[in-house]
Amino acid sequence: MPNPTAAMLVIGDEILSGRTRDANMHHLAGELANSGIDLCEVRFVSDVHQRIVDAVNALRASYDHVFTSGGIGPTHDDITADAIAAAFGVGLAVRDDARAILTAHYQRTGLELNAARLRMARVPDGAVLIENPVSAAPGFSIGNVHVMAGVPSIFEAMVAGLLPTLSAGKPLMSQTLRIARGEGEIAGPLGTLAAEYPQLSFGSYPYVQDGAFGANVVIRGSDGVAIDAAMVRLCALFPEATA
Amino acid sequence: MPNPTAAMLVIGDEILSGRTRDANMHHLAGELANSGIDLCEVRFVSDVHQRIVDAVNALRASYDHVFTSGGIGPTHDDITADAIAAAFGVGLAVRDDARAILTAHYQRTGLELNAARLRMARVPDGAVLIENPVSAAPGFSIGNVHVMAGVPSIFEAMVAGLLPTLSAGKPLMSQTLRIARGEGEIAGPLGTLAAEYPQLSFGSYPYVQDGAFGANVVIRGSDGVAIDAAMVRLCALFPEATA
Numbered sequence: 494m495p496n497p498t499a500a501m502l503v504i505g506d507e508i509l510s511g512r513t514r515d516a517n518m519h520h521l522a523g524e525l526a527n528s529g530i531d532l533c534e535v536r537f538v539s540d541v542h543q544r545i546v547d548a549v550n551a552l553r554a555s556y557d558h559v560f561t562s563g564g565i566g567p568t569h570d571d572i573t574a575d576a577i578a579a580a581f582g583v584g585l586a587v588r589d590d591a592r593a594i595l596t597a598h599y600q601r602t603g604l605e606l607n608a609a610r611l612r613m614a615r616v617p618d619g620a621v622l623i624e625n626p627v628s629a630a631p632g633f634s635i636g637n638v639h640v641m642a643g644v645p646s647i648f649e650a651m652v653a654g655l656l657p658t659l660s661a662g663k664p665l666m667s668q669t670l671r672i673a674r675g676e677g678e679i680a681g682p683l684g685t686l687a688a689e690y691p692q693l694s695f696g697s698y699p700y701v702q703d704g705a706f707g708a709n710v711v712i713r714g715s716d717g718v719a720i721d722a723a724m725v726r727l728c729a730l731f732p733e734a735t736a
Numbered sequence: 737m738p739n740p741t742a743a744m745l746v747i748g749d750e751i752l753s754g755r756t757r758d759a760n761m762h763h764l765a766g767e768l769a770n771s772g773i774d775l776c777e778v779r780f781v782s783d784v785h786q787r788i789v790d791a792v793n794a795l796r797a798s799y800d801h802v803f804t805s806g807g808i809g810p811t812h813d814d815i816t817a818d819a820i821a822a823a824f825g826v827g828l829a830v831r832d833d834a835r836a837i838l839t840a841h842y843q844r845t846g847l848e849l850n851a852a853r854l855r856m857a858r859v860p861d862g863a864v865l866i867e868n869p870v871s872a873a874p875g876f877s878i879g880n881v882h883v884m885a886g887v888p889s890i891f892e893a894m895v896a897g898l899l900p901t902l903s904a905g906k907p908l909m910s911q912t913l914r915i916a917r918g919e920g921e922i923a924g925p926l927g928t929l930a931a932e933y934p935q936l937s938f939g940s941y942p943y944v945q946d947g948a949f950g951a952n953v954v955i956r957g958s959d960g961v962a963i964d965a966a967m968v969r970l971c972a973l974f975p976e977a978t979a
Contacts, residue, residue, distance in 0.1 A: 507941050509775045510908065510956060511765035515758050518780075522754035532752045534787065535780040537761070540939075544777065567920045568940040568951075569927035609923030627944060646944050665753065677810045680852030684812035696783075697811040698750050701870060701889050708811075713753060 496662030496715065497557040499525055501535040502548050504563040504573050505643060509539055516645045517562040524652055529662030529715065530558065540564065545576035553580075553638050558659065560652075563643030565632065567609040574633075577640055578617035588616045591631055598629030624654050663715035668724045672734040675699075675706040682730045683710060690723050692716055739905030739958065740800040742768055743777040745791050747806040747816050748886060752782055759888045760805040767895055772905030772958065773801065783807065788819035796823075796881050801902065803895075806886030808875065810852040817876075820883055821860035831859045834874055841872030867897050906958035911967045915977040918942075918949040925973045926953060933966050935959055 501521055507513045518535050525532045533556060538544045545564075552559045564573030578585035591614035599606045613630035616622065623632035623639065625647055632641040632651050641651040672679055676699045687695035693714040700707055712723050728736065744764055750756045761778050768775045776799060781787045788807075795802045807816030821828035834857035842849045856873035859865070866875035866882065868890055875884040875894050884894040915922055919942045930938035936957040943950055955966050971979065 506937060506939050506956070507954075508761070509765055509778065510910070510939075510954075511762065511767075511769045511775075512910065512912075512954060513941070514762045518751070519754065519757045522752055524754075526754045532754075533782050533784075535752065537778040539776050540937075541776075566940070566942055567923040569923065569930055570937075570939055604918065604920070607920060607924070609927075610920035612923075613920075628949065644942050644944060667753070667755065669755075675847065677847070677850060677853035677856075680810040680812065680855075681850070684852075687812055694749060694783075694813075696749050696753075696813055697809070698756070699809055699887050701887060706871065711750075711753075711755060713749070 494662070496529050496531045496665075497660065499530045499532050499558040499560065500552040500556040501532065502545075502552060502559060502561045503535065503537045503643075504540070504545055504561060505570070506539050507563075507643075509537055517643065517648045520645070520649055521560055521562075521652060524656060526665040528656050528659070529664045530659065531662070531665070540570050540572060542572055542576050542579070545573065546580045549577060549580040549638060553636060557637060559638045561638065561640045562648050565613065565630070565640060565642055567612050571612070573640060574615050574617065577635060577638065581617060581619075581635055583618040583635075585615050585617050587611060587614045591616050591622060594622075594629055594631060623651050626650050626654070665713055665715060666717050666720055667711050667713040668720055668736065670710045670724065670727055670731065670734050670736050671707065672710060672731045673705065673707040674731070676708045679708055679710065679731070683727075686723065686726055686730065690719060693719055693723055695723075737905070739772050739774045739908075740903065742773045742775050742801040742803065743779070743795040743799040744775065745788075745795060745802060745804045746778065746780045746886075747783070747788055747804060748813070749782050750886075752780055760886065760891045763888065763892055764803055764805075764895060767899060769908040771899050771902070772907045773902070774905070774908070783813050783815060785815055785819050785822070788816065789823045792820060792823040792881060796879060800880060802881045804881065804883045805891050808856065808873070808883060808885055810855050814855070816883060817858050817860065820878060820881065824860060824862075824878055826861040826878075828858050828860050830854060830857045834859050834865060837865075837872055837874060866894050869893050869897070908956055908958060909960050909963055910954050910956040911963055911979065912955075913953045913967070913970055913974065913977045913979050914950065915953060915974045916948065916950040917974070919951045922951055922953065922974070926970075929966065929969055929973065933962060936962055936966055938966075
């Protein structure tokens, strides 16, 4: 059986404006590879309601799982819950279980559960909460869409709680050979070898270092025996390279 | 006149597999902000022909410019040029001007212009070449789509040559106030202030540091006078914060 497929949707202007470098995509990609869920596509969209709605609907129709990051806080630019509800055509309201989580959290910390904070208890009808062990305000799953916070420490904690509940496939394994030759010399024999192992993916990632060209060739797949065999063949083709 | 809009398409399995952290999106986002071109959406897709074709066609119909990164090298997994030609419904062939660039480069470096390297002279019909000052093999622009290499040093050099040729808008400027309060306390007054400046974007980016919550509030726009005025108002609302 093939691995489940996934997409990610990163919501907000922060990364698109160039201010901040992505962290959540990189984290999720690594976690999904370990879980045997194939991350096939990631989209970053700005804080525009219809763009979020359209992206959610396109991705949830195309992949087994969609993971979102960002836009579920208390401020005016946090519009993700509204957009998810609109994408699914369901209502959005403060829900008792989510409110109870926030009430307990703010009582513990001595802060007021004001109107802005109460927005974080709004959940689309039919969603299941995702626990937030860092700052209480929950994420939620609706259908195959899992909605999580953008702050990296909170996103990572939510992913850690969520992933074990999803049916997983075979972990993605890889081996890398660093070859100090231009890709143009690697390409011919590599293409021939790749064609012999259709169940594996052979990626060639060129680099420039101190003015010299080389490539990291990465063999990926969930069949460890085949990866080992292909790696032996690859090393024989480029005996000067380093694994 | 509003600024031109843009999207980016990053092609390849390397980042989606979790192996490598993005660099090109972050670089382009900063350069476009400086150039007054609004980056509205970024997609990462894996090395699957139809996914690339569909993404190119969706993005070029929605935005003024589309910038792509990756998949134009000599190896079997470099399928971007084919996908771009398919998206535009035009032919793809080795072109004399591109071949001449490669011939001169490999003569200079003493390497053979073999069949794999010659693939890098294949250009969709009607495209205009983008110069590659690092490793010669050109990118190309066709319609509103600008196709560039994935190696960061080459991507950055191509962007540096390309951007001055595009009609630009007003640079995106921003000011940031770091407020050591939870977003729940910032949200109310911030939302009211944001509503008074519809020409600016107010982003609130929460953080957790040493167990304490805070937020960076970023005011963005191309009207520097309005940003200054809004920043004065924001500082008055949160006098303990640091700009």
